[in-house]
Amino acid sequence: MTTAADTVATGPALIRAAGLFVPLLAVVLAAAVRRPGRADVAAAIVGGAWQLALLPGLNLLAGRLGWWSFQADGGTVVRLPVDLLLGWVLLWGVLPPLAAARLPWPVTAALLGWLDLAAMPLLDPVLRLGDRWLTGEAVAIALCLLPGLLLARWTARAEHLRLRAAGQVLLAALLMLALPATAAGVRLPHGAVLSTGLQVLAVPMLLGVAAVREFVVRGSGTPLPYDPPLRLVTSGPYAYVRNPIQLSLLLCHLVLAAFTANAWLLVAAGVTVAYSAGLAAWHEGAQLAERFGPGWAEYTAGVRSWLPRLRPWPGTAPAELHVAQTCGVCSGVGRWVLDRSPVALTVRPAEEHPAGLRRITYESADGRERAEGVAALGRALQHFHLGWALLGWVLLIPGLAWFAQLVADATAGGPRELRTPAERRPAEPPSADLL
Structure with a gap:
């Protein structure tokens, strides 16, 4: 009943x-x-x-x-x-x-x-x-x-590639960082410990965001395996390490575990390693080998999965940096770049460019990216070594790049018409834009 x-x-x-x-x-x-x-x-x-x-x-x-x-x-x-x-x-x-x-x-x-x-x-x-x-x-x-x-x-x-990639970044932050931290009962510290921890945490987060940006700009795709880049991406963070997004998540978990003293976050770090070394290496690696063939084999032979290179991989996507030679300050920038022996980056006189440049300009050989001013410098820094690359990724943050360019424009670094040496009058002072 x-x-x-x-x-x-x-x-x-x-x-x-x-x-x-x-x-x-x-x-x-x-x-x-x-x-x-x-x-x-x-x-x-x-x-x-x-x-x-x-x-x-x-x-x-x-x-x-x-x-x-x-x-x-x-x-x-x-x-x-x-x-x-x-x-x-x-x-x-x-x-x-x-x-x-x-x-x-x-x-x-x-x-x-x-x-x-x-x-x-x-x-x-x-x-x-x-x-x-x-x-x-x-x-x-x-x-x-x-x-x-x-x-x-x-x-x-x-x-809307950029918007859907931004949505995936937000999802990764919520599901792979915020959710594990909440489930582990993380309690944030206060004062100097919190400030220091957040600053350290910004470094691996910068690596992940820069890697997603590279997928969008150079590969026309996203990190989602079912929405992948259309081209093999070997530039930016991928010139230093093969799995920058997974490495970013791993380092974020380790940093959070360290400054919150929560050992449960080490489990999340272990899951990240297990996924990347297991399913991703097996399934996604096989797909990439099938799609890109010898190019993928050459890339994997030169770039490690987890341990970053100090200098970018020599086979990374080449690019050109156009710097004015008829401006003393500008040509000094070009010499400074050359003194650092950039990898896969050629410095050329801006006066020889057919488009009539008004700022220092970075152009990738595949035509996928063209950057001017501060953004061009940020891209060029990624061809030096890992330390300069971190600064380059910072300069490419959308809001910060705009602000840095605004400051450069306000301090006599605004765009100007650049003339070839034949067009310049002897008494005319050098006129070109540094950034």
Whole structure:
């Protein structure tokens, strides 16, 4: 005989089971009806990862602000039911690229938003809604649903490369740094220890961001294995070490473990090494060897996986630096560059360039990148050695590069018309731009 207690216990169990298995069944059916291609899989991974990264934090915020709260026994992490969270991730992140790839994204967002509004009250008593739960729903749609849909859509259609790469950087920071640190119960120190730790942490983070930038600019791709670069990238950080992104994550975990005195973060570092040395080296390495053949074999023979070179690999992508020779200060910069014996970098007179340059200019031989002013200097520094390369990566940070160029322009380093020696009058002083 079924008792009232059994009925009460069965209700929440059915709600939690339906919250997980209904979205899961929808994903399976969508994949069976239209077999997903490589781009669809990439979009589903990115969409699911976005929801996995943001939905837990949103639900914790909802509990603090009284939007809604969960009443669940067992199967929870930080008091959040894992089954309902996974169902939400599948519904908002994984399902749309598989089932609604041809629908306009506003229509998809409206359908999923309406479905969520209808389903939330039905989850009682597992989910208790507060008086302002619609405010929380609006925040969830704005921060989780819409950006996740757009990021997945751009990935599937190979659009907005820089934005989707930036989204992947944010996801890596949340899922591979913030999430392990939160799960390990990390408590940040105060004062000088925190300041020093953050400064040290900035170095490996700079390496990872520079590597992602190199994938975007020189390879027209992202770090996601299903959304990879179209060309073999051997410049920038990849001229020094073969796995700069994995190395960046490893060093970040080690630095965090050191200045927070939390040994659990060493486990995250071990997972990073195991993934890179195992699955990535086996699966991704085989794919790269198949795609790039002898070029990949030559690269792996000259660049190590984890231990960076002090000088860039001689086979790195060549480039030219155009510096004015009719300006004393500018030509001094050219001599300074040559004195450091740059690798795969040729210094040429700016006056000989057919485009009529107005700043010091860096051009890659493959035509994939052209940088001027401070950015050109930042690119050139990467051809010296690892120490100068770190400074070069700093100078290429978008906001900082703009500010440094602004300072250079304000201190008589602005762009000017550059004339060839034949066009200059004897009494005319040298006129060229250094940066």
